[in-house]
Amino acid sequence: xxxxxxxxxxxxxxxxxxxxxxxxxxxxxxxxxxxxxxxxxxxxxxxxxxxxxxxxxxxxxxxxxxxxxxxxxxxxxxxxxxxxxxxxxxxxxxxxxxxxxxxxxxxxxxxxxxxxxxxxxxxxxxxxxxxxxxxxxxxxxxxxxxxxxxxxxxxxxxxxxxxxxxxxxxxxxxxxxxxxxxxxxxxxxxxxxxxxxxxxxxxxxxxxxxxxxxxxxxxxxxxxxxxxxxxxxxxxxxxxxxxxxxxxx
Numbered sequence: 001x002x003x004x005x006x007x008x009x010x011x012x013x014x015x016x017x018x019x020x021x022x023x024x025x026x027x028x029x030x031x032x033x034x035x036x037x038x039x040x041x042x043x044x045x046x047x048x049x050x051x052x053x054x055x056x057x058x059x060x061x062x063x064x065x066x067x068x069x070x071x072x073x074x075x076x077x078x079x080x081x082x083x084x085x086x087x088x089x090x091x092x093x094x095x096x097x098x099x100x101x102x103x104x105x106x107x108x109x110x111x112x113x114x115x116x117x118x119x120x121x122x123x124x125x126x127x128x129x130x131x132x133x134x135x136x137x138x139x140x141x142x143x144x145x146x147x148x149x150x151x152x153x154x155x156x157x158x159x160x161x162x163x164x165x166x167x168x169x170x171x172x173x174x175x176x177x178x179x180x181x182x183x184x185x186x187x188x189x190x191x192x193x194x195x196x197x198x199x200x201x202x203x204x205x206x207x208x209x210x211x212x213x214x215x216x217x218x219x220x221x222x223x224x225x226x227x228x229x230x231x232x233x234x235x236x237x238x239x240x241x242x243x244x245x246x247x248x249x
Contacts, residue, residue: 004215005174007207008247012053012150013075014201015115016193018065020057022112027053029093030077030109030119031084031145051148056200065197069186071241072199073154074108074116079145082121090139099128113197125151153177155199155241156184162240170222176204190242201244208249215247 017023024034024042032044032053044053079085082104089095089105096116099106106120106128122128157163160183167175193200206212212235216228219237227236233249 003172003174004218005171005176007210008174008176009205010150010175010177011203011205011248012051013072013153013199014054014056014203015072015111015113016058016063016197016200017055017111017113018057018059018063018197019112020055023055023057026111027055029088029091030117031079031088031091031142032148033144046144046147048146053148053150054201054203058194058197063195063197066191067187069156069184069189070114070196070198071155071157071189071243072115073156073180073182073184074118075150076118076120076125076152077148078151079119079121079148081146084142084145085119085121086136087139087142088119088145089134089136091142092138095133098131098133100131101125101128105134119148150177152180153199153202154180154182155243156186156189157181157241158184158186158189159240166240170219170224177202190240193242193244199243201246202239203246203248206247206249210249212247212249 027044035045036043040057042055085105093109096108101122103121108118160181163181188196212232216226219226224237235247238244
């Protein structure tokens, strides 16, 4: 049975950040290639432009640091080439925790905004084992990885049941990204995404011939408020944490 979600692909999160230069430097160390800077936006990709990732600078006083717990708990990024993960570790990235898996090394690192990333090349991250620190040979070769993708995200939520219900019921369990939830407390867990340095958007891509009007009707029938642009090429709705979900042609 074909569903409306069969052709939907998760592209990347958009993270709202404070200092763009610090963040660009951090993501470059992870092997993300800076491909575009426009106004507040910095976009990263790979040599072949296969992958993508976006940060949006939003300096104070318009935006402030999250009070208490952030919505974003963890982002898991898969880099299929294990040698590239080892090369990143030679780039001098600050490692919070180091792991070994069947395919190679994996590590957790914190962005300048305090966002936790796990980078790995495994088929199953459950098989990672934490190990003591290793001295990796300094790497001057790897400037960017050949590919990366966002495999899963963990969100801190004020109401775990409501968050699960949204992703399970509204998307009938077919949201194109594996999302885990952690019940948490914090003043800014459901704040407007323009107000804090946190996860702002989950961006999904649909094919050019995709019927976003049909998706809009489907979501409205599920009780959601959606925005669809005039050309029916962008659809936006918000989850219970006020994270925007975009479907873009």
